[in-house]
Amino acid sequence: MAFSNEQLERYSRHIILKEIGVKGQKKLLNARVLIIGAGGLGAPAAMYLAAAGVGTIGIADADEVDLSNLQRQIIHATDDVGKPKVQSAQETMNKMNPDVTVNTYHEFVTSENILELIKDYDFIIDGTDNFPAKFLINDACVMAKKPFSHAGIIRFKGQLMTYVPGQGPCYRCVFKNPPPKDAVPTCKQAGVVGAMGGVIGSLQAMEAIKYITGVGELLTGSLLTFDAIRMNFHKVKLPKADGHCAVCGTEPTITKLIDYEQAECDGV
């Protein structure tokens, strides 16, 4: 595949980087990334990946755009209120970069459909807002041997980690089981600064780009936390992959995907 003049200009800031270059840009154009959740994290992640020329971007979300989303979900605009989020996200990405094919999945992600959804993608981004979905994505990616970026944000805080099969602990190694319903607040209950999605969602896009191009070190085996009040990033080294982990261990006890009950006020 040869680049058009327009592509050479569009991606010139990537191509000039010795770590990316023409080769890396081709990898990006051939890559397939699935974003689950077109919200606070998914919006900036999707926009940066579309701008970067990731050739195929899947976006899954069952919701419609709500006025209260616009404080942080920058892929949607005021005119989009009421539209399916995946449609609004697709329109924004198409406007940003015609090189990108956007696949939309206007549906809830469940144990029934997740394996089929992630099957054709190289990297998955967890942009969901609840623990049942986060555990489901982890377990499905472990079972299907897919790399993914996990993240969470709340108030002035955020964190992320990356799972690559065989290269470090999974989300369940660290967090074991979802907390009971309503035990740990969601953004809707506790609030979140919109820019927090921008910080952490952009870092998720960065992990996807690094995974695709093979550049640098990923957050495998570490959890990066960000506290905006103290303006402090802290990289926590995680204990090694737990051989006894219920899903990624040597003798897994979880061999079927689980749909945990979620807090009443959220939905994926």
Place this chain on the structure above:
Amino acid sequence: MKITVAGEQKEVKEGLTIAELIEQENVENPQYVSVSVNDAFAKSGDFATYRLKNGDTVEFLYFMGGGR
């Protein structure tokens, strides 16, 4: 004794337990926090009896469920 908590050095009393540290640090939702000491997980059932040693590195890992 000196320990490192979330990247910061702290002077704490000799023989401090993880449960006491959790209280001292005002950890939010303490019943759902994961704790690692020197890059190994401590079992939550052991927090009350697990005595920290001089030079230990402690990390708190919090559930963070938001994103949309």
